[in-house]
Amino acid sequence: MNQQSIAFDIVARDGEARTGVLRTRRSVIETPVFMPVGTLGTVKGTRFEFLETELDARIILGNTYHLWLRPGAETVRECGGLHRFIGWERALLTDSGGFQVWSLGALRKISEEGTKFRSHVDGSPRFLSPEVSMEVQAALGADIVMAFDECAPGQATHEEARESMELTARWAARSRARFDALQEEGMDSGRLEPRDGLSGRQALFGIVQGASHLDLRRESLQRTVEIGFDGYAIGGLSVGEEKSVMYSVIEEIAPQMPLAQPRYLMGVGTPEDLIEAVARGIDMFDCVLPTRNGRTGQAFTTRGKINIKNAKYARDTRPLDAACPCSVCQRHTRAYLRHLYLTGEMLGGILLTHHNLACFLDTMRRVRQAIRSGDFTRFRREFLAQLTSDSE
Ligand SMILES: [Zn+2]
Helix, strand or coil, X not given: CCCECCEEEEEEEECCEEEEEEECCCCEEEECEEEEEECCCCCCCCCHHHHHCCCCCCEEXXXXXXXXXXXXXXXXXXXXXXXXXXXXXXEEEECCCHHHHHXXXXXXEECCXXXXXXXXXXXXXXXXXXXXXXXXXXXXXXXXXXXXXXXXXXXXXXXXXXXXXXXXXXXXXXXXXXXHHHHHCCCCCCCCCCECCECCCCEEEEXXXXXXXXXXXXXXXXXXXXXXXXXXXXXXXXXXXXXXXHHHHHXXXXXXXXXCCCEEECCCCCHHHHHHHHHCCCCEEEECHHHHHHHCCEEEECCEEEECCCHHHCCCCCCCCCCCCCHHHHHCCHHHHHHHHHCCCHHHXXXXXXXXXXXXXXXXXXXXXXXXXXXXXXXXXXXXXXXXXXXX
C-alpha cells in the first residue's frame, strides 16, 4: 500500500503565499482554506445545508476532547463514525485533544505517559495519551487526524518550552506508531475504498511546538519532519503571546516547512491574521471567532468589526457589510439584527454567525484568486487598509 491518504498540488505562488488543491478521501479543498469549528459535532448556530450550499465549506473541525467525553468515542463508532453521526459527508479534521486538556490548567497533571485530568462535564478522572487520542480519533473517523501534542504557554521560558517541545516530539513518534497500527487493524470508522490514487485511509498531521523560541521551533520542525507526516501544523500560537511574536514565529517556520505538503496554523485568528499568515506561507486555518463572536453580537466586516448592540445601529437600515454577498446582508438590516440580539431571539446569533462565516470564507476565496492572478501583495495592502477605514 503506497497510495497516499491525501494529495496536495500547489497551483500558484506569490512570494511565500501559495494557493493549491488538497484532495482528501471525501472532498477537494482549495487552499488557503478556513475550516469552521464544529466542537461538539455542530458548527454552532448554523445548519449543514448552509455550510454545504451558500457557504461552501469543504472541511470542518471536530474536537476530540469534547466528543470523547460526550457522546463518547464508541457511541460515535456504533453510529457509523462522525460523518454519519452528524450528517456531513464532506471532509472532517479532528484535533488531538491536547490543546483542550492544556486549557484545563490546574485540573490536569502531565507525565511522560500522558495527561491525567478531570472531565469538565462530571468531574470524573480521565487519562489522555498519544495512544488514546489516536484510538478516539480512529473511532471518530475524521479524514485528517492530529498528533497528540503538549502546548507551552505563550510566555514560557526557554527551559519550560524545551521540555514541552521534547515531550511533544516523543508523543509525535508514539502518535505515529499507534495511528499506523490502528489503520492496519481497520479501526478507522470513516474508511473508504481506495479511489483516484488515494488510499481511503486517514491522514495524520504532525504539530510544531516551542512557544516563542525560534531555535526550539526550528528543532521541533526538524524532529517532526524526521518522523514523517502527511501535513504539518504550527501549534501553540495565539495563547497569550504578543501578536508580533506570533507573526515572527510563522515567518520563521512556515517557509521552512516541507514545500509539497499542507501547512496548518492551528486556532488562528482574525481576518487580518489569516491574510498575514497566508503571506508567510500558511495553507489551512481554523478558529472559533466567526461562530463564537456571532453569538455574542459581534460581526466581522471588510471595514472592521461591528458590535450590533451599539445604540447607533437602532435605526441603521444598511446591511452589516455592503460588500458582503451573503444572504443575511442581502435581506436584513443592522437595525433588525440589533433588535433580534437585544430581545434575545435565537435568530440573532444564527444570522450573525452565518454572515461571519461567509465573511471568513469569502475572504479566503478572494485570497486564492489574488494569489492565482499574481496580485496578492496589492490585495493584502488594500484589504488591511480597508479594515481600519471605518465606514461608519
Ligand atoms: Zn454578510
